[in-house]
Amino acid sequence: MSGPKGARGRRFEGALDPIAAQLNASIDFDQRLLPHDVAGSIAHAQMLAARGLITGADAKLIVEGLRRVEAKLASGELPWDAALEDVHMNVEARLIEDIGDAGRRLHTGRSRNDQVATDLRLYARAAAAQIVTAIDDLRRAFLAQARAHVDTLMPGYTHFQRAQPVRLAHHMLAYDAMLERDRGRVTDAARRADVSPLGSGALAGTTLPIDREHVARALGFSSVTRNSLDAVGDRDFAIELVAACALMQAHLSRLGEELVLWTSQEVGFVRIGEAYCSGSSLMPQKMNPDLAELLRAKSGRSVGAWVTLLTVLKGLPLAYNKDLQETQEPLYDAVETALSTLAVAAGMVASLVFDVDRLRAAIGAGHLVATELADYLVTKGVAFREAHDVAGHLVRVATAKGVELGQLSIEELKAVHILFEADVADWLDPARAVDRRDLPGGPAKSRVLAEIDRISAELGVQPPHS
Template identity: 50%
Template sequence: MALWSGRFTEGADAFTQQFGASLPVDEKLYAQDIAGSVAHGQMLAAQGVISAEDASAIVEGLVAIKADIEGGTLVFDVQQSEDVHMAIESELTTRIGDAGARLHTGRSRNDQVVTDTRLYAKQRASDLMDANLALRAALLETAEKHFDMILPGYTHLQHAQPVLLSHHLLAYVWMLTRDFERLAAARAAADANPLGSAALAGTTYPLDRFATTTALGFARPIPNSLDAVSDRDFLLDLMYACSVSSLHLSRLAEELILWSTSEFGFITMADSYATGSSIMPQKKNPDFAELIRGKTGRVVGDLVALMMTLKSLPLAYNKDLQEDKEGAMDAADTLEDCYRCAAGMVATMTVHPEAMMAQAQKGYLAATDVADYLAKKGMPFRQAHEVVGHLVLLCDKRGCDLEDLALDDFKAESDLCEADIADCLNLQAIVEARTTYGGTAPVAVRQQLEEAQRAYAADQIRL
């Protein structure tokens, strides 16, 4: 019998019971539900609402139930309970009698459910922050290990200018550093206590919401009971953080996929992060990077689904809000798995510097530096840009690169060209010249790497 059945003369239809049940999803919240109930029961006793004996029986019963769930000896049935909250309360009442039935005094499932969900969101945000740090560590280690390697930098997926591989990898470290901030903000958003708001208007019992706030480790109680039971912004914050980070992982995965192709040949994936083909014996496919890329749509879809669920909901609680947890859980679980997979791929991939350098020697990567050379000698940059464009066109016709041209070829375009123009054609010199803060010169990248490592260490402390 449902805990709300007093007003009804008939039981729920078997289909609607199944349709309305959330137990298959929210049973993951059993630990949070028990923690919330322990705090609520102890607070009721402290306030004189229930006896100390009842509170003691409630706590002992809940501790035993948690042990049985984790030991696999207690399994809930959706035909008996529509959600984990009712399932635990029913089991508690069966075990300890009337004391269990008093637990719900001054409490509604509305504030109970969102309390559990906030506790869950806080924990999952912390878990994701930890996984984020693991991926950043892998990228930082790889950047340090291959610090001086040069590869072509791209715009529009066309060769643009040479950069250090470490510089390229650090771009992802900074993306993930911002992702960590978003996850930390989501954790802070969830860190507020709705317990004691009851259904929507508070309660006539002398509840101490500050006591349960402290007991459950929340930073503060939510000041408005209507907002407390209806707010799911904290889940949107968590899912948005997951979505943005998934987008970043998708970009990283896409580059690893490209770099592992025969056309690029920049890296080789470890066997443990690749698969073969059922028909083509030679294949080594970057399937797990592709899955990271593909799962991004799933995480973003979870966010959009909850946004649409929340759209136009009147205050306060509506059954629509039962749909809040599955997508949030899926987004967090998916991102955590993707973090773990990406960290493994980065840590185990083999880098081929000779292939990177070979590609960096194609595509006229010195062109901008030749234009800068002329501009520094007094030629307006737009004119210098056109002059170098003519030189590139000449190379196209001859089938050569800028470094293959003779000094006379350069002088034919401008008398400003001297023998020292050769310094503008050396890839190492080109890279080393970009010493501005955030640039790709080794001295600048070393500074950046140290800054990224300090940010990583600071985030470890925050976690």
């Protein structure tokens, strides 16, 4: 290529200032787009030949050359050249070196503006598919724990105070519910990324008779964009995908927090496998839940990426601006963080060993069946607000005596409300209390088993009791 390297050409007499060139170059991070850039260029070259804009022979040379260049750049046989600024110019320059003048015809009818927009959409679409797979792997880990602990009871919490008894399986499946929503958001973001901007040019398309639909079909896009100005300046699809990742990371952060608390000696509900813990450089007895803590912390990174994207985009005039280069690193970081944390979370959840006895014992302290007393009176015709007040008073009585509600005698109960009978004892049994909550979304055994079956079918996992 004559003149300065990159896109400057003979319009410029000299090269960029070295420090400016370093700031301007994106090759250190946009080389991630290599397979997508090559795929887009192959589809573009084949379309140009189909439209008679280049010869079939040149198209064949270009396609074969692009595949060689991709392999050599990916393997490190060819080094990346920062003076060429980005992945697009590196690929094109290496192609011209490889096949000669035919390579100079590749950029016919397109701009780097629609080229990078296409590459990023291909990247986002592929990344979303990987994230969905990783989400489902984590969901399978939660499902396996739920299957193993259908009959394990534990305290449910509000305000991190013991509240009511639930099944551990129900708690595990709460994370599946979060992840199912995350999956839907990622899939939805991918759907809006699935349109081809190639052919939009720098901002106003091209005078050449290209076939945008041809390229879209070749790249597996569902359709083409409808406004060239918007197409080259749009990064909404990246913002949406990163937003979905950020919310998913918030869910993983909640998981990390619970595991940190539950593995503490003060709580002691669960042990994390040694493959997901670390030791102390000073204290030899320590086994720290470092990976759970990192799950908790990584949410800040992804939320930061989302805020960065919004901030970059918020004040840009149409159409393309170099500012958009700054949308790439937050996208890559959010995607790579999502994939690594999902993989770690799946392994860590699979490694969990719960202390079933300790979980069950925790139900026996804290008056977790107080609501059952109120509900019992409601079935006798007492207004709930009155029943709630009676149950609260009985909690006070039991606390003063240093006993649990189930240890109060029937005489003590009847002294507070005459409608208590001997059958109230059944209501104070935690297992029966849980199974009495037999409604959609509830923790009763039949409902939990039905939910396990539903999720198993969705994830292609054989139900355990089939």
